[in-house]
Amino acid sequence: MNEKLPNWNLDTIYPGIKSKELIADLSRVKELSEKIISSLNSSTLHELLLMFNELNALAQNLDSYSLALISTDSTNEEYLQLQAKIEEVLLFKDECDTRFAMEVKNRESEIQSEENKEYRFVLEEMKTEAEYQMSLKEEMLASNLNRSGGDAFSRLQDSLCANIEKDGETLIALRAKAQSSDRKERERAFYKEKALLKEHEVAYSFALNGVKGTVLSLEKSRGWKSPLERSAFCSRISMKALNALISTLEEALPMWRDYLNTKAQILGLKKLSFYDLFAPVGKVEKEYSFEEAKHLVVNCYSEFSPKMGQFAQKAFDNNWIDAPLYKGKVGGAYDTCFFKSKQSRVLCNFDHSYDAVSTLAHELGHAYHDSVVLELPCLLADYPMPVAETASIFGETLLFQYMKKGMDKAELLPILESTLSGGCQVCVDILSRFYFEQSAFEARKEGDVSPARFSALMLEAQERTYGDAMENKHEYMWAVKSHYYSTDFSFYNYPYAFGQLFALALYSSNINCEDYVKLLRNTGCMSVDDVALSAGFDITDKAFWRSGLEVFAQYLKMMKECAL
DSSP: OOOOOOOOOOTTTOSOTTOHHHHHHHHHHHHHHHHHHHHTTTSOHHHHHHHHHHHHHHHHHHHHHHHHHHHHSTTOHHHHHHHHHHHHHHHHHHHHHHHHHHHHTTOHHHHTSGGGGGGHHHHHHHHHHHHTOOOHHHHHHHHHHHHHTHHHHHHHHHHHHHHOEETTEEHHHHHHGGGOSOHHHHHHHHHHHHHHHHHTHHHHHHHHHHHHHHHHHHHHHHTOSOHHHHHHHHHTOOHHHHHHHHHHHHHTHHHHHHHHHHHHHHTTOSSEEGGGTTOOOSOOOOOOOHHHHHHHHHHHHHHHOHHHHHHHHHHHHTTOEEOOOOTTOOSSOEEEEETTTTEEEEEOOOOSSHHHHHHHHHHHHHHHHHHHHTTSOGGGOOOOHHHHTHHHHHHHHHHHHHHGGGOOHHHHHHHHHHHHHHHHIIIIIHHHHHHHHHHHHHHHHTSOOOHHHHHHHHHHHHHHHHGGGEESOOTTHHHHOGGGGOSSOSOOSHHHHHHHHHHHHHHHTTOOHHHHHHHHHHTTTSOHHHHHHHTTOOTTSHHHHHHHHHHHHHHHHHHHHHHO
16 A cells, blocks of 8 residues: 555654753753762652652653664664663662662651652552662662673574574564465474574573573572562562462463364364464455554544543644654554653554554553553552553454444454454463463573473473464474563563453443543552452452453354354
8 A cells, every 4th residue: 555654753752862952851860860869868758759750750751762763773873872871871760769769668657648648559669679679789780780681681682583584584574474374385484483593592592591590590689489479569460360360361271272273164274283373364355544544543542532532633643653664663563651751652563454553552552541640740650561551452442342343244254363363362372471481480490491491391381271272383482582581570471461351351341431541540559459449340350350351252252153
């Protein structure tokens, strides 16, 4: 489709990478960090909190700006230099964060004061975090070493995935073939991808060993029982709620295997192979212009809430979206928030498909969530991973429900299957990743893990989840998923399942806009369990999670009616 797609405008964030506004904010981060540190013993807790709000807003602005630049021109030397400069300046904030958390635990009377009532949750959280910190010297050393340690291993994995190739075909290009309608092409790319990953398995295993070893050493030194315990703390989710989620995902595996077997039947196969997971079903003849996509997203949002529709229109009108595919731009899609500037930006690679329209609805859901919490002090706007995906999935769901009304069976089938395929990834593949990460940490406790052992653990995890509904599994998924390579947040998997089912459960409950906005506003200043309770839901009860899965069960029934 011949159409000029919009690029985002970053000039309202900073006029340029050498602008006086950007330079001033870099200086202010250092200045404010030093001021907070020097004022720890002389300022009231409330005064420190006000300074921290400003510091966090500045840091978020700078970090998001750097991300936005590099995402659209990943080899630009000036952008890379700016990123390094911002990271260096933010080290001052890291020290400030550590010192402040240590100070908070000594201010119990001020934490309980009326003046700091709205901050009480985050202050109690800081106090708990301080109890799990090493000495200041050790924390600062760990932060500095991480740049050339765990973070470097993470960058190595990123670089490998972005650059390795075989016979002129990159890993990215080979993985993209998973969505080809030609089964022989999917199969060829699948085995070539695995052969390519095998060639580089030693480098990948060194990176994963480095990351997991770093995490185990630090969590043990800080007093956490396990990486999962700290992950749940960072996610603000109780272990009871997390266990209820995982248990419900396990209960639902027969339904998902039914879906996989149904897809195999539609495709004329006895059984799916791994390379069939993303195979298209039905004929998708419709292509959407960006203008059509805009109207669909605005209209589906408006049907739920006029304010949501107005927000989406604002994002389109003010060039908050970078849509074209071009050299140097990263793949995928994301939303990023600029707290100081009170704006968001959305990156996508719009290819005129339904999935591309759905991606816009997804990312603008994130941006709408941002717009709600931007009204709050910065310290009360930082929401954890599990609820981060809620607004985005809710946005996707609004689009699907809006569009399916006018579709016949032939039009509906590919969209239903695509939706179920995504759900299968979030509920089944995510569960396999959760299992793998548990076993990878256990194996790493005994020493370095070989590539063959990582692959065996991956196959075991896939067998537990996909079972006999899929053959020719993918033993190298541990290498290509960047989520395993984070020292900051382990088990970067269950939050996706949480967000998916939480959003669907909310939708199926017929939540109204007022309650939905209230829930989003609470995401930065309550535990996830309490956020749900504020809207009348108990996430420690498996019945809640089942209500989200029931939406997928309905979709599966509809798919069978359309295809069989």
